[in-house]
Structures are given as structure tokens and as C-alpha cells.
Amino acid sequence: MKKIQILGTGCPTCCKMYDAVRELVAQQGVEAQGVVVEKITDVQQMMQMGVMSVPALVVDGKVLFSGRGATRDELKGLLGIA
Amino acid sequence: MNPQPSCCGASRAAVPPSAARRRALTVTAALLGLALWWPVYRSLDPLAAWLSFGLFGLDPQSHLGEAVRFFLYDGPKVLMLLVVIVFFVGVLRSFFTPEATRRVLAGRRRGVGNVLAAGLGVLTPFCSCSAVPLFVGFVTAGVPLGVTFSFLIAAPMVNEVALALLFGLFGWRVALFYAGFGLGVAIVAGWIIGRLNLERWLQPWVRQQLSMASAAGDSPHRSWAERLGFGRSAVRDIVGKVWVWVLVGVGLGAVIHGWVPEDFMIRVMGRDVWWSVPLAVLLGVPMYTNAAGVVPVIQALTAKGAALGTALAFMMSVIALSLPEMLILRKVLTWRLLAVFVAVVAAGILGVGWLFNALI
Numbered sequence: 373m374k375k376i377q378i379l380g381t382g383c384p385t386c387c388k389m390y391d392a393v394r395e396l397v398a399q400q401g402v403e404a405q406g407v408v409v410e411k412i413t414d415v416q417q418m419m420q421m422g423v424m425s426v427p428a429l430v431v432d433g434k435v436l437f438s439g440r441g442a443t444r445d446e447l448k449g450l451l452g453i454a
Numbered sequence: 455m456n457p458q459p460s461c462c463g464a465s466r467a468a469v470p471p472s473a474a475r476r477r478a479l480t481v482t483a484a485l486l487g488l489a490l491w492w493p494v495y496r497s498l499d500p501l502a503a504w505l506s507f508g509l510f511g512l513d514p515q516s517h518l519g520e521a522v523r524f525f526l527y528d529g530p531k532v533l534m535l536l537v538v539i540v541f542f543v544g545v546l547r548s549f550f551t552p553e554a555t556r557r558v559l560a561g562r563r564r565g566v567g568n569v570l571a572a573g574l575g576v577l578t579p580f581c582s583c584s585a586v587p588l589f590v591g592f593v594t595a596g597v598p599l600g601v602t603f604s605f606l607i608a609a610p611m612v613n614e615v616a617l618a619l620l621f622g623l624f625g626w627r628v629a630l631f632y633a634g635f636g637l638g639v640a641i642v643a644g645w646i647i648g649r650l651n652l653e654r655w656l657q658p659w660v661r662q663q664l665s666m667a668s669a670a671g672d673s674p675h676r677s678w679a680e681r682l683g684f685g686r687s688a689v690r691d692i693v694g695k696v697w698v699w700v701l702v703g704v705g706l707g708a709v710i711h712g713w714v715p716e717d718f719m720i721r722v723m724g725r726d727v728w729w730s731v732p733l734a735v736l737l738g739v740p741m742y743t744n745a746a747g748v749v750p751v752i753q754a755l756t757a758k759g760a761a762l763g764t765a766l767a768f769m770m771s772v773i774a775l776s777l778p779e780m781l782i783l784r785k786v787l788t789w790r791l792l793a794v795f796v797a798v799v800a801a802g803i804l805g806v807g808w809l810f811n812a813l814i
Contacts, residue, residue, distance in 0.1 A: 383583030415587050419663065424552040424591035425584045439551065439579050440687060 374407045376451070379418050379428040385441040386427040392444060393429070396453055477679070484682075495534055502527035521712025528750060529704045532622050536693050536700065536746075539618035544688025547579040548681040552588055559605070560596040564648050567601035572640040575608030576633075579684075582610065582779060589786050593656075594663045600648015606783075607799060608640035611774040615696060616745035623753040624762075631810070632766060639770070639802035646798050655791035699747035707754035714758050723760035730764045731807035735800055738771025748772055762814055767807030774799055 378393055380386020390411045397407055412418065421430060428438035429450060436450045447453075502523050506512050512519035555574045559567060580588070585606065592602040612633050621629040653661070676684075723730045752765040775796060783792060 381583045381586060383581070385581065386583060415590055416659075416663065418587045419590060419594065422553075424556065424588045425579065425581070426587060427583075439584075440581065440684075440691070443687065446683070 375410065375432055376407060377410045377412055377430040379412045379421070379423050379430060379438075380426045381415070382413055383426075389427045389429070389441045389447075392442075392447055393451070396444070396447060396451060400453060491534065491538060495531065498531050498534075499527055517712040519712075521708040524711045524754075525704055525708035528623065528707065528753075529701055532619060532700050532704060532750065533693070533697060535618045535622040536615065536696070537689055539614050539621070540692050541685040541689050543614040544685035544692075545681050547577060547688070548676055548684035550574070550578040552578055552580070552584070552591070555605070556592055556595050556597060559592065559601055562598065562601055564598060564600055564645060567598060568604040568641045568645045568648070571597075571601045571604035571644065572608040572637045575605040575640065576612045576637070578605075578609070580609045582782065585779070585782050586785050589783075590660055590663055593660065598648055599653055599656075600644045600646070602644075603647050603795065604640045604644025607643055607774060608637060610776075610779065611640065611770060612636040613745065613773070615692065616749065616769070616773065619700075619745055619749035623749055624756075628762070628766075635766075635806045635810070636770065639774075639799065639806060643795075643798045643802045647794060650794065652791050652794060655788045655794075657786050657788060660786050696746040700750065703747040703750035707750040710751070710754035710758060714754075717759040719755050720759035723755065723764045727761075727764075728808070730761065731767050731804055731811065734764045734768035734807065735771040735775075735803050738768050739775045739796075739800075740777055741772050745769065745773060761811045763807045763810030763812075766810055767803050770803045770806065771800070774803070 376393060376397070378386065378390040380390065390409075394409050397409055400407075418424070418426070418428075421433075421435065423430070423435055423438055425439040427441055429436045429442065429447070431451070437446070442450065505526050506519055506523040507514050510522065512522055514520070514523070555578045558574065559571055562570060589602060589606065592605070593599060617629050617633060620632050653664075720727075723734070748769050752760075752769060756762050756765050780792060780796065783795070787795065
């Protein structure tokens with residue numbers, strides 16, 4: 373269904389965003405069946421996706437947010453969670 | 455109180471009332487904050503004096519009295535400056551993205567490219583964790599190696615925290631000089647590295663990337679609400695991380711102010727002590743702290759006789775030649791190229807330090 377990827381190089385900001393997204397998705401419970409949350413640290417993959425500033429949030433191949441850690445509210449809005 | 459449930463079909467704005475109210479509150483709070491900022495800022499000096507000598511009853515001539523007054527004045531002063539400057543720079547940076555910068559710099563001639571890259575390095579939002587993807591992204595898009603380096607040198611060195619603190623503790627002239635010299639070092643060092651044609655000293659996997667095309671990223675369109683959000687997050691992230699260091703630095707500065715005798719530093723860090731500049735640069739390499747901790751200490755040292763050029767060289771060295779950053783760059787540069795990078799930047803900083811000592 374939905375594929376959520378968080379791009380980061382391992383710094384604390386990137387890890388925090390990954391954890392926050394995982395938490396938000398888990399909170400959705402049943403509605404989140406089939407949603408995959410992936411963390412990408414390989415720079416070559418980032419290049420292929422056209423992302424240079426991390427952390428970045430990519431949903432179904434589309435880059436929704438990049439450059440800094442998003443707040444919980446921003447993440448909720450981007451992921452379509454109330 | 456209206457006992458009946460509200461009508462959902464009414465012609466209300468698309469934004470739910472709670473979010474609109476919250477936004478109105480934040481805007482009001484921000485405007486209020488801005489309006490109050492200046493009068494509060496102006497009153498810090500007399501307030502600090504009154505607190506230390508009036509309320510706490512300390513002797514103005516004593517070591518403790520002087521130290522406490524310094525801390526109570528400079529601590530809040532620096533923090534207030536930080537909040538304002540970080541916010542505005544955050545909003546300013548929301549207009550720039552690495553993707554757009556890359557497009558501007560791709561294929562640029564050296565010289566012009568170096569100048570542009572240094573300037574954009576200051577304005578483009580850049581987190582040090584993006585150093586590797588950004589570096590690879592730039593060189594694979596056709597940004598010349600030297601131009602990329604100008605960007606990478608300018609970005610951490612001429613940062614808003616350093617400028618805010620220099621402005622607050624030394625005045626606008628020193629802040630301007632620092633920015634100018636920082637950009638100068640970035641431009642010249644990047645240009646020199648570019649002239650040396652050291653692409654062959656990049657890590658092999660990066661050189662492989664050079665032969666493959668990379669996808670052009672999209673620059674997202676941003677609303678004003680998002681831009682202000684950038685400013686707010688910047689304050690939360692940066693000031694939130696840095697305020698402890700500021701207080702530690704100001705505390706140390708206060709101790710130096712109160713207890714170190716005047717002209718003490720002249721012997722070691724004075725203007726005529728030519729070897730103090732290279733020593734300062736060397737000392738800066740293994741150290742990593744952000745500008746927040748260093749500037750207040752430098753201010754106190756210069757008040758006791760240390761030469762400003764030496765102090766600024768030390769600061770540039772700490773920020774631009776930090777060991778952690780070099781370890782990150784190791785992923786894309788071989789030892790040789792990294793050594794050249796460090797040598798050229800260190801030479802630039804040395805030059806700036808000596809020049810400053812000679813001029814000021």
C-alpha cells in the first residue's frame with residue numbers, strides 16, 4: 373500500500389524523525405496495515421532519488437519534506453494523519 | 455453557551471477553528487515578543503548592575519562583583535540576540551534549497567563559481583549530516599570540485615550563531631569582518647583546491663558516481679506559514695541545543711573578567727606574539743565546540759589583552775577544521791585530498807589572523 377522512506381545518514385536528527393514516523397504509523401493501528409516504513413542510509417540511493425539534504429521524508433516515491441527534522445504536527449499533516 | 459451542536463455544513467473556512475485560533479495566538483505572541491524585545495534588551499545592562507550591586511550587595515570593585523555583573527548582563531543579552539538572529543536567518547534560509555543551489559552552481563566557471571558557492575553556502579540550509587550526500591550531489595551534477603569546497607567551507611564557518619555572538623559581544627564591525635574574511639577564506643581555498651585538479655583523489659565510489667547521471671530534485675513550493683515555521687524550528691533546534699554552551703561560555707568569560715588581571719594575555723596571545731596565531735590555529739583543530747561556547751570566552755580573553763586576530767583565528771579553526779567534520783568528509787575524500795583541504799584552509803585562517811592583528 374503505502375511506502376514511507378526516511379532518508380538519513382545516521383545523525384541524531386535523522387534517527388529521531390525515523391522513530392517519530394514509526395510511532396505515528398504504529399498508533400494508527402489497523403488502518404496502517406500494509407504500510408512499510410523504511411530507513412535509507414545509502415548515499416547512492418539518495419542520489420538516485422534526487423535528495424541531497426537529509427533528513428528527508430519520501431512517501432510512495434515522492435519527496436514530501438527535506439532539509440531538517442519535521443515536527444510531530446508537520447509529520448502528521450504530511451502523512452495524512454489526524 | 456450554545457447547547458446545540460454546530461452546523462458542519464456552514465460556510466466556514468477550510469481550516470478547523472482550533473488550528474486557526476492557534477495560529478492567531480502564535481502570531482500575536484510573536485508580534486508581542488518582537489515589540490518587547492528592544493526595551494528589554496536595552497534594560498539588561500542597568501538591570502545586571504542593579505541585581506549584582508543593589509540586590510545582592512556585591513562590591514563593584516571586587517572580583518566576584520565584576521564577574522557576576524558580566525554574567526547577568528552578557529548571558530541574557532547573548533541569548534536574546536541569538537533568538538532574534540537565528541529566527542530571521544531561519545526564515546531567510548527557507549528561500550534557499552540545496553537543489554536550487556546545485557542548479558545555480560552546476561558547470562560554473564571557477565572564480566565566479568567560488569564566489570557564488572561561498573555566498574550560497576552561508577544562505578543555504580545545511581546540516582552537517584547532509585555533508586556527504588550534498589557533496590556527492592554537487593559533484594555529480596557538474597559543480598566543479600573547487601566550487602563545492604568553497605560551499606563546504608563557508609557553510610559551517612560563517613554561521614548565524616557565530617555572527618550573532620560576535621555582533622553582540624564585539625559589535626557589528628567585528629562581525630562584518632569575520633563574515634568577510636570567512637567568505638574570503640572559503641573562496642580562495644576552494645579556488646586553490648580547484649586549480650590543483652585533485653578529482654583523482656576523491657574516493658573511488660564517488661568517482662564512479664561521476665559517470666552516472668543523478669536525478670534532479672524538486673524544490674518544494676513553500677507558503678509563508680512554512681517559512682515562519684522554518685524560523686521557529688531553527689530557534690527551537692539551534693538555541694535549544696546551544697543555550698547551555700552559551701551560559702558555560704559566558705560563565706567562563708565572567709570568571710576571566712573578574713579574576714584575570716588586565717593585560718595578562720598580552721604575553722601569550724598579544725599582537726606582537728606572531729607565533730600565537732599558528733598556535734591558535736593548531737589548538738583549534740582537535741577541538742570541537744560550536745561558536746556559542748567559544749565567543750564569550752574569546753571576548754573575555756581579548757578584554758584582558760589577547761589580540762583579536764589570534765582569537766578569531768582560533769575560532770575559525772575550531773569551527774571550520776573540526777575533527778568530527780573531517781571524519782565525515784573521509785567518506786568522500788581520500789587522505790591526500792583531506793590533507794590538502796586542511797592545509798589550504800589552515801593557511802587561509804593563518805593569513806586572516808595575522809592580517810587582522812596587523813590591521814586592528
